[in-house]
Amino acid sequence: MGVFAKSCTTCVLLASLSISACTSTSSTTSSSPVDALQLTSSSAPLSGGGALQVVKELPAPQDTQNGNEQPLSPNDVLEVNVFQVDNLNRTVQVDAGGQISLPLIGTVTAAGKTVRQLEQEIETAYGVNYLQSPDVSVYIKESIGQRITVDGEVTKAGIFPVSSNSSLIDAVALAGGFNAVGDAKKVFVYRNIGTNTLVANYDVEQIRAGKSRNPRIYGGDKIVVFASKSKIAMNNLKDALGVASSAARLAVVPGL
Structure with missing residues (x-):
């Protein structure tokens, strides 16, 4: 009976910590502008003019020839x-x-x-x-024009040079891959087309599995990796369990 009661107490502790972690995550993790945009409409005005538009696939920049080669730029x-x-x-x-x-x-x-x-x-x-x-x-x-920005939940965010045939997988690799909470399904690529900024969501897991096309990346693109709410919740749960475990060990030390 004592073992059963102890087991039930552990189950209740795990459940309560899990709920606490999820609640903490939802209260501290706000929706990204792209998430909000997808929920409301397919476009939104930008303060500097033009619009941010969500698209399924990004077109090649207007100044490329059939998407094959970017033109030279000052300072190259x-x-x-x-x-x-x-x-x-x-x-x-x-x-x-x-x-x-x-x-x-x-x-x-x-x-x-x-x-x-x-x-x-x-x-x-x-x-x-x-x-x-x-x-x-x-x-x-x-090449000044052949640089991209990789930001968000990656190992090393920054500005990186790219070749004329770089892909999204190459760009993620340049940034050292995803960090502990990076969501491979929430990789957003922003590209300026005229006065507008287009953004598309790519699932890198699907690309790596060969189930989706690996899109080409162009100089000037900005890639942002968003966090996985489930991974954040799991990390919070692990932290909470670690604290609870440490407290339990301290409780059995004589004199404490």
Whole structure:
């Protein structure tokens, strides 16, 4: 009977701690703006103009060609190589006006063009008066426009460089994955399209399982991982059980 009573007391303690943890979580964890937006409507005005719109899938940025390549931006650092003409090779930075300066041909507008477009323009410029069938390669060494922000419940939030074919899974990996309360089902990607900001919710568990498409990530995207309420409740429960267990051990120490 004593064992039975003790067992029942433990069950009641677990139940009460669980309810307390859930109550504590719901009172301290507010709904995110995206959660609220999904409950009310598919869009909401932004203070700076435009609107925040919830979409199922994010379109590619407007300044990409069929979603394949982003244009160069001011402050990007480029390496320009002319095949078999080493004295024309240069590492240059796109200036605030979007231009670069190269030997013989002078200034060339780079911002707003893709790497391939810039290569072709430089080849044409050198081919007019200086070289016969020039072969020019342009490489991006540093790209301001090719950076993303990863925030929320990840191991290391921050700003990270991305390549031209980075995916959402790659972005999560750059941030060290989810932390203890991060919810793989609540990964929101924000993207500026014109004056509007579009946001879509992706389930990384489904993506990893091969059940959903792994979306491409573009420079300028912001990825936010929200917390799992159930994980927070479980952590609160574990903490509460730890406190209760410590108190029980102290109670049996003689003299206390």
